[in-house]
Amino acid sequence: MRNSDNPQINTSGELIHLLSIEGLPKAMIHRILDTAETFLSVAERQVKSVPLLRGKSVFNVFFENSTRTRTTFEIAAKRLSADVVNLNIESSSTKKGESLIDTIDNLAAMSADMFVVRHSESGASTFLAQHLNKMHGGNIHVINAGDGRHEHPTQGLLDMFTIRQYKKQFTAIRVAIVGDILHSRVARSNIHALTTLGCPEVRAVGPRTLLPGHLEQMGLKVYNDLLEGIRDVDVIVMLRLQRERMRGALIPSAQEYFKHYGLTVEKLKVAAPNAIVLHPGPMNRGVEIDSMVADGPQSVILKQVTFGIAIRMAVMSILASPKTGEKP
Amino acid sequence: MRNSDNPQINTSGELIHLLSIEGLPKAMIHRILDTAETFLSVAERQVKSVPLLRGKSVFNVFFENSTRTRTTFEIAAKRLSADVVNLNIESSSTKKGESLIDTIDNLAAMSADMFVVRHSESGASTFLAQHLNKMHGGNIHVINAGDGRHEHPTQGLLDMFTIRQYKKQFTAIRVAIVGDILHSRVARSNIHALTTLGCPEVRAVGPRTLLPGHLEQMGLKVYNDLLEGIRDVDVIVMLRLQRERMRGALIPSAQEYFKHYGLTVEKLKVAAPNAIVLHPGPMNRGVEIDSMVADGPQSVILKQVTFGIAIRMAVMSILASPKTGEKP
Amino acid sequence: MRNSDNPQINTSGELIHLLSIEGLPKAMIHRILDTAETFLSVAERQVKSVPLLRGKSVFNVFFENSTRTRTTFEIAAKRLSADVVNLNIESSSTKKGESLIDTIDNLAAMSADMFVVRHSESGASTFLAQHLNKMHGGNIHVINAGDGRHEHPTQGLLDMFTIRQYKKQFTAIRVAIVGDILHSRVARSNIHALTTLGCPEVRAVGPRTLLPGHLEQMGLKVYNDLLEGIRDVDVIVMLRLQRERMRGALIPSAQEYFKHYGLTVEKLKVAAPNAIVLHPGPMNRGVEIDSMVADGPQSVILKQVTFGIAIRMAVMSILASPKTGEKP
Numbered sequence: 001m002r003n004s005d006n007p008q009i010n011t012s013g014e015l016i017h018l019l020s021i022e023g024l025p026k027a028m029i030h031r032i033l034d035t036a037e038t039f040l041s042v043a044e045r046q047v048k049s050v051p052l053l054r055g056k057s058v059f060n061v062f063f064e065n066s067t068r069t070r071t072t073f074e075i076a077a078k079r080l081s082a083d084v085v086n087l088n089i090e091s092s093s094t095k096k097g098e099s100l101i102d103t104i105d106n107l108a109a110m111s112a113d114m115f116v117v118r119h120s121e122s123g124a125s126t127f128l129a130q131h132l133n134k135m136h137g138g139n140i141h142v143i144n145a146g147d148g149r150h151e152h153p154t155q156g157l158l159d160m161f162t163i164r165q166y167k168k169q170f171t172a173i174r175v176a177i178v179g180d181i182l183h184s185r186v187a188r189s190n191i192h193a194l195t196t197l198g199c200p201e202v203r204a205v206g207p208r209t210l211l212p213g214h215l216e217q218m219g220l221k222v223y224n225d226l227l228e229g230i231r232d233v234d235v236i237v238m239l240r241l242q243r244e245r246m247r248g249a250l251i252p253s254a255q256e257y258f259k260h261y262g263l264t265v266e267k268l269k270v271a272a273p274n275a276i277v278l279h280p281g282p283m284n285r286g287v288e289i290d291s292m293v294a295d296g297p298q299s300v301i302l303k304q305v306t307f308g309i310a311i312r313m314a315v316m317s318i319l320a321s322p323k324t325g326e327k328p
Numbered sequence: 329m330r331n332s333d334n335p336q337i338n339t340s341g342e343l344i345h346l347l348s349i350e351g352l353p354k355a356m357i358h359r360i361l362d363t364a365e366t367f368l369s370v371a372e373r374q375v376k377s378v379p380l381l382r383g384k385s386v387f388n389v390f391f392e393n394s395t396r397t398r399t400t401f402e403i404a405a406k407r408l409s410a411d412v413v414n415l416n417i418e419s420s421s422t423k424k425g426e427s428l429i430d431t432i433d434n435l436a437a438m439s440a441d442m443f444v445v446r447h448s449e450s451g452a453s454t455f456l457a458q459h460l461n462k463m464h465g466g467n468i469h470v471i472n473a474g475d476g477r478h479e480h481p482t483q484g485l486l487d488m489f490t491i492r493q494y495k496k497q498f499t500a501i502r503v504a505i506v507g508d509i510l511h512s513r514v515a516r517s518n519i520h521a522l523t524t525l526g527c528p529e530v531r532a533v534g535p536r537t538l539l540p541g542h543l544e545q546m547g548l549k550v551y552n553d554l555l556e557g558i559r560d561v562d563v564i565v566m567l568r569l570q571r572e573r574m575r576g577a578l579i580p581s582a583q584e585y586f587k588h589y590g591l592t593v594e595k596l597k598v599a600a601p602n603a604i605v606l607h608p609g610p611m612n613r614g615v616e617i618d619s620m621v622a623d624g625p626q627s628v629i630l631k632q633v634t635f636g637i638a639i640r641m642a643v644m645s646i647l648a649s650p651k652t653g654e655k656p
Numbered sequence: 657m658r659n660s661d662n663p664q665i666n667t668s669g670e671l672i673h674l675l676s677i678e679g680l681p682k683a684m685i686h687r688i689l690d691t692a693e694t695f696l697s698v699a700e701r702q703v704k705s706v707p708l709l710r711g712k713s714v715f716n717v718f719f720e721n722s723t724r725t726r727t728t729f730e731i732a733a734k735r736l737s738a739d740v741v742n743l744n745i746e747s748s749s750t751k752k753g754e755s756l757i758d759t760i761d762n763l764a765a766m767s768a769d770m771f772v773v774r775h776s777e778s779g780a781s782t783f784l785a786q787h788l789n790k791m792h793g794g795n796i797h798v799i800n801a802g803d804g805r806h807e808h809p810t811q812g813l814l815d816m817f818t819i820r821q822y823k824k825q826f827t828a829i830r831v832a833i834v835g836d837i838l839h840s841r842v843a844r845s846n847i848h849a850l851t852t853l854g855c856p857e858v859r860a861v862g863p864r865t866l867l868p869g870h871l872e873q874m875g876l877k878v879y880n881d882l883l884e885g886i887r888d889v890d891v892i893v894m895l896r897l898q899r900e901r902m903r904g905a906l907i908p909s910a911q912e913y914f915k916h917y918g919l920t921v922e923k924l925k926v927a928a929p930n931a932i933v934l935h936p937g938p939m940n941r942g943v944e945i946d947s948m949v950a951d952g953p954q955s956v957i958l959k960q961v962t963f964g965i966a967i968r969m970a971v972m973s974i975l976a977s978p979k980t981g982e983k984p
Contacts, residue, residue, distance in 0.1 A: 043439040047383030049411065055703030057731060068434065071413055075385060075438050078411040083705065083734040085727055099941070106724065106937060109961035110731050111699040281434060285427070305437035371767040375711030377739065396762065399741055403713060403766050406739040609762060613755070633765035 007129045014323050016138040017129040018315050020151040021192040029196060033161050035314035036307065042079060043309060052317045053082035056113040060086045061104070062145070063119040068282065069145055072305075073116045076312035080320075082114075104128050105135070114141045114319060122148030141319040143312075149185055154315060155280050156189025158308040160197065162300055163235055165307070166276050170197040174272070176223075176230045178205040179239030179261060179288050182212050186280045190237055195219060205229030206261060209250040226261050231270045238263055238279045241288045254287045264290040268298065276300045335457045338466055342651050345457040345470040346643050348479040349520040357524060361489050363642035364635065370407060371637060380645045381410035384441040388414045389432070390473070391447040396610065397473055400633075401444045404640035408648075410442075432456050433463070442469045442647060450476030469647040471640075477513055482643060483608050484517025486636040488525065490628055491563050493635070494604050498525040502600070504551075504558045506533040507567030507589060507616050510540050514608045518565055519546060533557030534589060537578040554589050559598045566591055566607045569616045582615045592618045596626065604628045663785045670979050672794040673785040674971050676807040677848040685852060689817050691970035692963065698735065699965060708973045709738035712769040716742045717760070718801070719775040724938065725801055728961075729772045732968035736976075738770075760784050761791070770797045770975060778804030797975040799968075805841055810971060811936050812845025814964040816853065818956055819891055821963070822932050826853040830928070832879075832886045834861040835895030835917060835944050838868050842936045846893055847874060861885030862917060865906040882917050887926045894919055894935045897944045910943045920946045924954065932956045 008017040008024070015028055042048055058077040060070050065088060077084045089103065104115065115132075117125045125144035132140045146152040160170075167173050175194055181187040181204050194202045195218070204215045205223045215222050223229030230236055241257060251257050263277065277293055279301045285291045293299060336345040336352070343356055370376055386405040388398050393416060405412045417431060432443065443460075445453045453472035460468045474480040488498075495501050503522055509515040509532050522530045523546070532543045533551045543550050551557030558564055569585060579585050591605065605621055607629045613619045621627060664673040664680070671684055698704055714733040716726050721744060733740045745759065760771065771788075773781045781800035788796045802808040816826075823829050831850055837843040837860050850858045851874070860871045861879045871878050879885030886892055897913060907913050919933065933949055935957045941947045949955060 045383070048385065048439060049383040055701070055705040055735075057704065057734075067415055067417070071415065071435070072438060074413055075411070078385075078413075083731070085730055085734075087723055087727065089723070102938060102941075105958055106961050107727070109958040110728060110965050111704060111962065282430060285430075302433055302437040305434050306439065309438050373711070376713065376767060377711040395743055395745070399743065399763070400766060402741055403739070406713075406741075407711075610758060613758075630761055630765040633762050634767065637766050 007126060007133055010138055010323065012324050015318055016133075016323065017125075017142040018153050018319065019126050019129055019142065019144045021153050021156045021189045021196070022151065024153070024192075024196065026196050026198075029157065029160065029193065032157055032311065032314050032318065033164060035318060036161055036310040039310040039313040040307070042313070043306065049079050049081050051081045053077065053080035053320055056082045056320060057111060058082045058084050058114045058116065058316070059107050059112050060084065060116045061089060061107065061118075062087065063089045063117070063124070064146070065090060066118060066146070069118065072308050073143070073145060073312055076309050076316060079309070080313055080316055082316070100124065100128070101131060104131070108132065108136060108140055112140055114143065114316065116143045116145050117147070118145040119147050122150035124148070138323070143315060143319070146185055149183055149188070151189045151192075152185040153189050154308070154312055155186050156193045157315070158304055158311040159190055159237060159278055159280075160193045161307045161311055162276070162278060162304050165303070166300060167234055170194065170199045173199060173234040174201040174203070174232060175199055175235040175237065176203040176205050176233040177237045177239065178226065178229065178263065180210040180241055181206055181215070181239065182210045183242060184239050187237075187239055191218060191220065203229050203233065207251060226263075227267060227270050230267070230275075232272050234272045234275055236263065236268075236271060236275060236277050238277060238289050240280060240282065241284055243284070254284070258287055262286070262288055262290060263293050265292045265296065268293055274298075278304055281305070335454060335461055338651065340652050343646055344461075344466040344651065345453075346481050346647065347454045347457055347470065347472045349481045349484045349517045349524070350479065352481070352520075352524065354524050354526075357485065357488065357521065360485055360639065360642050360646065361492060363646060364489055364638040367638040367641040368635070370641070371634065377407050377409050379409045381405065381408035381441075381648055384410045384648060385439060386410045386412050386442045386444065386644070387435050387440050388412065388444045389417060389435070389446075390415065391417045391428075391445070391452070392474070393418060394446060394474070397446065400636050401471070401473060401640055404637050404644060407637070408641055408644055410644070428452065428456070429459060432459065436460065436464060436468055440468055442471065442644065444471045444473050445475070446473040447475050450478035452476070466651070471643060471647070474513055477511055477516070479517045479520075480513040481517050482636065482640055483514050484521045485643070486632055486639040487514075487518055487565060487606055487608075488521045489635045489639055490604070490606060490632050493631070494628060495562055498522065498527045501527060501562040502529040502531065502560060503527055503563040503565065504531040504533050504561040505565045505567065506554065506557065506591065508538040508569055509534055509543070509567065510538045511570060512567050515565075515567060519548065523547060531557050531561065535579060554591075555595060555598050558595070558603075560600055562600045562603055564591065564596075564599060564603060564605045566605060566617050568608060568610065569612055571612070582612070586615055590614070590616055590618060591621050593620045593624065596621055602626075606632055609633070663782060663789055666794055666979065668980050671974055672789070672979065673781075673798040674809050674975065675782045675785055675798065675800045677809045677812045677845045677852070678807065680809070680848075680852065682852050682854075685813065685816065685849065688813055688967065688970050688974065689820055691974060692813075692817055692966040695966040695969040696963070698969070699962065705735050705737050707737045709733065709736035709976055712738045712976060713767060714738045714740050714770045714772065714972070715763050715768050716740065716772045717745060717763070717774075718743065719745045719756075719773070719780070720802070721746060722774060722802070725774065728964050729799070729801060729968055732965050732972060735965070736969055736972055738972070756780065756784070757787060760787070764788065764792060764796055768796055770799065770972065772799045772801050773803070774801040775803050778806035780804070794979070799971060799975070802841055805839055805844070807845045807848075808841040809845050810964065810968055811842050812849045813971070814960055814967040815846055815893060815934055815936075816849050817963045817967055818934060818960050819932070821959070822956060823890055826850065826855045829855060829890040830857040830859070830888060831855055831891040831893065832859040832861050832889040833893045833895065834882065834885065834919070836866040836897055837862055837871070837895065838866045839898060840895050843893075843895060847876065851875060859885050859889065863907060882919075883923060883926050886923070888928055890928045890931055892919065892924075892927060892931060892933045894933060894945050896936060896938065897940055899940070910940070914943055918942070918944055918946060919949050921948045921952065924949055930954075934960055937961070
């Protein structure tokens with residue numbers, strides 16, 4: 001029934017969880033993007049809801065607080081007519097010593113259909129998916145909404161959707177990912193997505209202290225200089241600089257960082273003429289990005305948010321659709 | 329498309345936001361009160377919901393925590409069949425340094441239809457409405473749920489609704505507003521509403537330290553003595569005394585305040601025989617109001633709460649109704 | 657109109673609140689269990705919602721935080737199509753000095769249909785039900801979701817449902833309740849339920865410091881030795897050991913407690929061959945229960961959670977159904 005190496009795909013090749021972009025076949029990525037396209041128009045209608053998940057129970061289980069990300073999943077689920085329950089588990093029974101598995105088993109016993117999970121530990125959602133596969137044969141679905149430094153696959157997918165909307169294809173573009181790649185699950189998801197989709201040139205740009213060691217083995221070009229790194233690229237993905245990195249002495253100061261790696265209108269000129277600028281938000285204006293760029297004509301940052309709802313609706317509706325895969 | 333002096337009204341004279349009672353035409357106030365009347369009966373039905381906002385997304389964005397006020401808007405929106413998302417932004421990404429505008433732009437990009445905003449800064453909701461008018465041409469609506477010491481217009485409207493239910497008109501009544509007018513957005517909204525509706529006598533009653541300086545220019549009669557202030561009035565609006573005012577040394581103590589400005593059954597006798605007593609809640613029993621008055625036959629305090637749901641449903645349904653005003 | 661001794665039953669014998677198992681007639685318990693049975697199948701359907709509470713407003717008012725219990729009621733109400741509002745009152749206007757009654761009166765004035773109340777004070781929900789009966793003639797319903805050390809009636813009912821599912825009857829079984837009975841509202845609800853349903857042998861098992869004094873008068877057999885206490889029983893209800901009891905010096909340590917009162921596979925062998933093990937959750941694995949038992953074939957702990965949703969749907973739908981009892 002299950003693929004133990006890749007618990008997000010069943011033996012019939014159907015998506016039963018969304019845990020990582022790594023291991024997601026190219027055709028599946030395209031199917032998600034195509035499905036999201038159909039949901040874009042829903043957001044523009046007077047009545048923005050469709051009954052695809054009516055009577056289904058979606059639990060947003062956030063072991064790490066993120067009002068912003070939680071809201072995007074809540075909105076997506078409600079537009080699909082699901083019942084949504086938000087659980088901020090920091091302040092809940094884990095305080096009473098209940099384990100992660102016990103928490104999820106309990107919610108599953110309440111006839112959950114889908115879990116959206118954010119957790120500070122890499123691999124937490126994969127661990128939960130494997131457990132739910134074993135207990136419920138793949139009928140309860142997990143969406144990884146960010147697990148430690150590992151992946152944030154819906155962010156990766158919405159970034160791909162954004163790129164496809166503006167660039168139409170992935171096979172003749174140059175993409176630069178700029179900033180704190182070392183700590184970024186967004187970067188990891190994007191790198192896997194771009195590689196799978198056949199992007200010929202993915203660049204990693206940032207200070208040595210914020211780049212992991214294995215990037216070249218993953219096929220990336222590495223740049224420590226911003227101007228060199230974004231020269232002639234079609235897409236720039238700016239990453240958020242966590243302020244705690246400065247306390248951790250990985251970078252000297254916000255001012256210093258902005259001077260070297262902050263994207264300004266002037267610097268943006270070295271990229272391809274119609275280059276687009278993405279950022280997963282929330283932005284640190286004046287740290288990794290100047291407001292003139294963030295609010296400028298090449299920024300697609302708010303479009304990413306809109307597309308993000310459509311992507312989450314797409315993923316949820318694909319997961320909830322009937323499966324032909326054999327039952328356990 | 330927009331009226332830059334008064335961003336809540338479009339050039340066709342239609343309500344596109346509710347930001348303040350100041351600047352709200354008399355006919356619009358009456359239209360809101362009339363609409364609320366039709367919703368009162370909804371609350372008494374077995375099925376209390378109507379589909380007027382089905383498929384619309386209402387965001388309760390509270391930068392200042394208020395479970396009570398947030399709940400009234402949540403209930404109103406749910407009874408109109410809207411999808412409601414609650415955001416307590418104190419504990420959210422503003423901590424990560426995201427600006428007010430970035431927060432709202434992000435939520436707008438999720439295809440929001442309406443924002444209910446509470447903020448500690450006066451003018452915050454007006455600022456957001458102007459920004460949304462510029463970005464979205466008046467298609468995304470803002471309701472001010474209290475901004476600093478400025479206004480709390482739905483409270484003002486529900487107070488007018490309450491007065492109209494009991495006194496039938498505004499043009500032959502005396503109204504006394506009693507207490508901490510200096511810090512009260514409720515008082516400001518009520519003063520503007522009563523003035524617009526043609527109330528011939530509005531009195532401000534309280535200690536000198538809790539009355540602003542410009543009241544007489546606004547047409548109010550000012551009293552520092554409670555008995556003089558409420559003598560022969562038809563309506564008494566008691567204000568909540570914030571306990572922090574005592575720490576701030578604006579008043580000596582709760583006991584002392586109650587002795588001079590606390591409304592008791594005995595003192596209430598000097599008002600007109602059928603005078604009604606309003607309070608926006610939550611009450612400090614034994615500070616600004618005695619329980620015998622709060623729970624007595626002249627109190628309409630719980631009626632205000634019931635009417636408040638109808639008023640909020642009215643405002644939301646008017647804002648969401650199709651506009652004839654030219655598009656930007 | 658009301659029965660002042662037992663505010664949960666009206667003079668026509670109909671259930672208008674669920675406050676305690678004590679005072680709940682046997683026929684009413686069976687009616688709730690039978691109704692729950694019809695809702696079990698709802699959870700297994702593709703569309704898990706039914707319109708029984710459409711347009712009704714259910715308020716989860718938790719004066720004591722419990723994400724887990726609150727979620728079960730939220731899910732139950734949403735599956736009945738009610739509008740649900742969650743209020744965590746710890747962090748709300750009680751901080752501003754508003755009284756319990758004022759809080760509930762305000763919510764009732766918003767046209768509430770049902771309150772689910774958790775409170776740290778024993779009797780809090782009964783007090784509220786009496787007040788609401790007086791003010792609203794039994795048309796606004798209260799469900800006690802745990803009040804101090806008094807009762808947790810929906811937990812008691814779901815435990816009875818679980819026992820009935822596995823043992824088919826109550827009149828020929830032995831039940832042992834094990835652990836901190838002194839502080840347990842779950843134990844009190846279970847003892848009243850089992851007694852009412854005619855269970856011939858209910859045992860209380862635990863250290864002297866965690867057993868109240870009056871158990872024998874209630875008809876229970878008291879055991880301080882676990883093996884004696886569970887010998888030949890058909891049902892074992894394990895109670896959660898609050899960790900604060902250890903700080904309070906009522907028991908020496910978690911290790912010591914586990915040695916004497918922790919249920920292991922070995923100890924479980926002295927019970928009847930098909931004995932079932934219940935636990936209200938969240939479990940302290942390795943304190944009151946070993947994981948081999950918690951996850952073993954005799955454990956029905958996750959089934960309790962599933963049944964708990966059905967029980968809460970049953971209670972809510974019975975409370976919301978039209979009453980024939982005379983109006984006030």
